[in-house]
Amino acid sequence: MTKISIAAASAATEADLSSARLGQRFGRLDLQSQLALLAASSLKINFNEFAPDRIGICLAASAGSLSTDVNFWNGRDSAGGPSPTLFAYTLPSAAVGEIAIHFRLTGRNLCFVGDDKILLAEAADLIRRGEADGCICIFCEVVTTGCGKLISAAPIAEARAIFLKRGEGLRELRELDRDMKPLCALISQTKSAG
Amino acid sequence: MQVSTQELKSKIIESLKLQDITPEQIDDDAPLFGTGLGLDSIDALELVVLLEKDYGIVIKDIEEGRPAFRSVKTLAEFIAAKRPQ
Numbered sequence: 001m002t003k004i005s006i007a008a009a010s011a012a013t014e015a016d017l018s019s020a021r022l023g024q025r026f027g028r029l030d031l032q033s034q035l036a037l038l039a040a041s042s043l044k045i046n047f048n049e050f051a052p053d054r055i056g057i058c059l060a061a062s063a064g065s066l067s068t069d070v071n072f073w074n075g076r077d078s079a080g081g082p083s084p085t086l087f088a089y090t091l092p093s094a095a096v097g098e099i100a101i102h103f104r105l106t107g108r109n110l111c112f113v114g115d116d117k118i119l120l121a122e123a124a125d126l127i128r129r130g131e132a133d134g135c136i137c138i139f140c141e142v143v144t145t146g147c148g149k150l151i152s153a154a155p156i157a158e159a160r161a162i163f164l165k166r167g168e169g170l171r172e173l174r175e176l177d178r179d180m181k182p183l184c185a186l187i188s189q190t191k192s193a194g
Numbered sequence: 195m196q197v198s199t200q201e202l203k204s205k206i207i208e209s210l211k212l213q214d215i216t217p218e219q220i221d222d223d224a225p226l227f228g229t230g231l232g233l234d235s236i237d238a239l240e241l242v243v244l245l246e247k248d249y250g251i252v253i254k255d256i257e258e259g260r261p262a263f264r265s266v267k268t269l270a271e272f273i274a275a276k277r278p279q
Contacts, residue, residue: 024215024232027211080242
């Protein structure tokens with residue numbers, strides 16, 4: 001059986017964005033894509049060590065693109081109409097594209113709208129099936145204030161990332177490893193202790 | 195009515211949310227798209243919105259606007275010629 005391990009884990013919150021330096025175009029990304037890209041970047045994986053088409057990207061977005069959809073809708077009455085840039089991010093999988101562009105990755109990708117319960121398992125399957133050697137897994141929870149009012153949810157802006165790869169890593173992926181939040185915390189603790 | 199290239203550069207940076215770049219770093223004659231500032235097709239649409247919102251200029255035919263989007267200088271000249279008095 002193929003051994004799959006967690007090679008790195010990271011997290012990003014809205015507070016981290018102001019100090020992020022991820023290129024001239026980072027500012028035009030929507031909040032979800034910024035958080036996803038920052039979390040992926042914080043993994044500090046040298047993707048050049050892999051073939052670009054052998055790295056997959058799996059994203060779960062808890063509220064899809066709803067926060068950006070609301071922002072876009074709210075801009076409909078402004079002069080010139082809503083922002084065309086924002087329109088590009090009314091696609092829930094936009095963050096996957098931004099990560100792929102930033103790191104020049106061309107491998108398989110998946111996007112789920114919902115929680116992270118099957119994210120790691122799907123990414124691991126991608127590797128087991130031989131379709132990738134590694135996979136960036138991102139879980140975004142983005143609910144802006146305006147969106148939160150609409151769906152009666154508390155505002156949140158966080159992203160977590162885990163890089164899975166074939167072979168040895170910081171920790172072997174177990175069948176019950178599903179929740180990104182405790183897993184990322186555990187990896188951080190392990191790294192700190194090490 | 196003239197528009198200063200300095201003002202226009204500031205508006206472009208703000209509108210396109212460009213990071214780590216100042217108006218002084220943008221050459222008046224440098225191409226906006228491709229090389230130079232490296233803008234893309236979504237940025238072009240954002241500039242069309244900028245012209246309407248800030249200068250009252252509506253571009254209905256993209257071909258009409260194409261020469262204007264060559265550089266900051268040509269865009270400033272276009273605004274000066276088309277801006278409602």
